[in-house]
Amino acid sequence: MFCLLLLTIIMFSLMIDSNINKTIDLSPYFQNKQDIYISRQNNDDETTIQIDHFSIAYRNHVRFSFDNNKMIVISESEDYITKVNDFLLSPADSKVLCKDDKLQIGALLYIKTDYSLEPVLPEPGHQVSIKNLSYAYRQxxxxxxxxxxxxxxxxxxxxxxxxxxxxxxxxxxxxxxxxxxxxxxxxxxxxxxxxxxxxxxxxxxxxxxxxxxxxxxxxxxxxxxxxxxxxxxxxxxxxxxxxxxxxxxxxxxxxxxxxxxxxxxxxxxxxxxxxxxxxxxxxxxxxxxxxxxxxxxxxxxxxxxxxxxxxxxxxxxxxxxxxxxxxxxxxxxxxxxxxxxxxxxxxxxxxxxxxxx
Missing domain, CATH: 3.40.50.300 (P-loop containing nucleotide triphosphate hydrolases)
Structure with missing residues (x-):
């Protein structure tokens, strides 16, 4: 059981490392007014989070909608933390994202620029808190x-x-x-x-x-x-x-x-x-x-x-x-x-x- 816990923590850490360094370019979706989702693809892959242009997924975490140069974030899951400027969104809650707003999706944190989401990286020598991870991903x-x-x-x-x-x-x-x-x-x-x-x-x-x-x-x-x-x-x-x-x-x-x-x-x-x-x-x-x-x-x-x-x-x-x-x-x-x-x-x-x- 303890080995399973350790493996889970390691996989969470790998997932954060692979996603937190990526800038999410939103400009194509502003132009096309195309919704995008951050989703989990299946029940067996509990730690893989990816961005999709469609809603067919095992579980959608958040949805981004674009209208008249506005970006709207909608919480899609009661099991996954979504916050805008530390304000917790309940399932189906939505909020317009403005420039320099802080967006938290699970353990991932971004700052919105004009047409992208820029990751907030840990300071050199620091790591994402395991305590915060367990809070963000708990079921x-x-x-x-x-x-x-x-x-x-x-x-x-x-x-x-x-x-x-x-x-x-x-x-x-x-x-x-x-x-x-x-x-x-x-x-x-x-x-x-x-x-x-x-x-x-x-x-x-x-x-x-x-x-x-x-x-x-x-x-x-x-x-x-x-x-x-x-x-x-x-x-x-x-x-x-x-x-x-x-x-x-x-x-x-x-x-x-x-x-x-x-x-x-x-x-x-x-x-x-x-x-x-x-x-x-x-x-x-x-x-x-x-x-x-x-x-x-x-x-x-x-x-x-x-x-x-x-x-x-x-x-x-x-x-x-x-x-x-x-x-x-x-x-x-x-x-x-x-x-x-x-x-x-x-x-x-x-x-x-x-x-x-």
Whole structure:
């Protein structure tokens, strides 16, 4: 998996190197008023982006239209970042490009001249940030649409729509009673919304997704009377995990639990118990991992250990969503969802851009 990640990063870098140095000459299209597209040609070639004079492609990212010496850029994809002067275009949004405007297409950045797009190159000795690349190219993994949920007489969510991206660690914060845990349980198929839909990888969520979703409540449910090793083995049998004699030691080693093999759960510290709980959920190799306040009650050292584990999971392709009450944990997050008392979204985006602290 790590080799696959490294290969992906290298291919992204090669793609940037091959495209970012090229000036896009627009003069023929101004004359002919011919639309052009930046597209991906097929599903197998995730990293090859090219300019076409037609719209037949696996996925169009942006379209350029020309009218009366004006150049108009139209966003064609919800999975691909398009910005004009740092203004984010939603799918089907359009904007006239003027001279000296900055246009960002994914991780590529251009300045518009009279009749061309000139690439903005990294300064000598600098490279395009891998962090920015992962943000630009990430795909939507879990999508919520038009959620409505009422509990007792209180409406928690009305017309709530959210997109959680793969390879990201997302935190949810908000006041008590705003519906954070309910939202996590809805995503994890442990509760049902009154109306709305959830998609995983663009497929409506169903029972087939249950094994790919892990949910860790705030309070663990580990039996205190058996050892760490027995805990893993017992849960692996219940979950019908194949090759468990190989998988269990691998997970325990990764989480630093091998030295606790024969330790009873009742003798573990809070941080150790939390790592065991996380390890149990990893037996199913989830693609979506939901955790309700995973660092609650932990000291700073164990908090760092838990976030290190969660970040590593995100890097290798797991979509991780957690609830937190501690603003001091925001630097560990990739994305942040802020809910208010009415269950509406106050902010959803990169955690390091949030200014509401």
């Amino acid at each position: 939507k993994f879990c999508q919520l649409r038009n959620f409505f949920k009422q509990q007792s007489c209180k409406v928690l969510f009305t017309n709530l729509s959210l997109d959680f991206s793969e390879n990201r660690l997302t935190g949810i914060i908000g006041p008590s009673g705003c519906g954070k845990t309910t939202l996590l349980r809805l995503i994890g198929m442990l509760d049902q919304c009154d109306s709305g839909s959830i998609q995983i990888n663009r497929i409506d969520i169903s029972d087939q997704h249950r094994k790919t979703i892990a949910y860790l409540p705030q309070d663990d449910i580990l039996s205190p009377y058996i050892t760490v090793r027995e805990t893993f083995r017992h849960n692996a049998i219940i979950r019908k995990i194949d090759h468990r004699e190989i998988i269990i030691p691998q997970i325990m080693n990764h989480l630093g639990l091998l030295n606790l093999n024969h330790q009873y759960i009742s003798k573990l510290s809070g941080g150790e118990r939390k790592r065991v709980s996380i390890g149990i959920e990893l037996l199913n190799q989830p693609k979506l991992f939901l955790l309700d306040e995973p660092t609650s009650g932990l000291d700073p050292d164990n908090t760092i250990k838990i976030f290190k584990i969660l970040k590593e999971l995100a890097v290798i392709g797991v979509t991780v969503i957690i609830i937190t009450h501690h603003r001091g944990e925001l630097p560990y997050l990739d994305d942040l969802l802020v809910l208010n008392q009415q269950g509406s979204v106050d902010y959803f985006g990169p955690a390091n851009k949030y200014e509401g602290i």
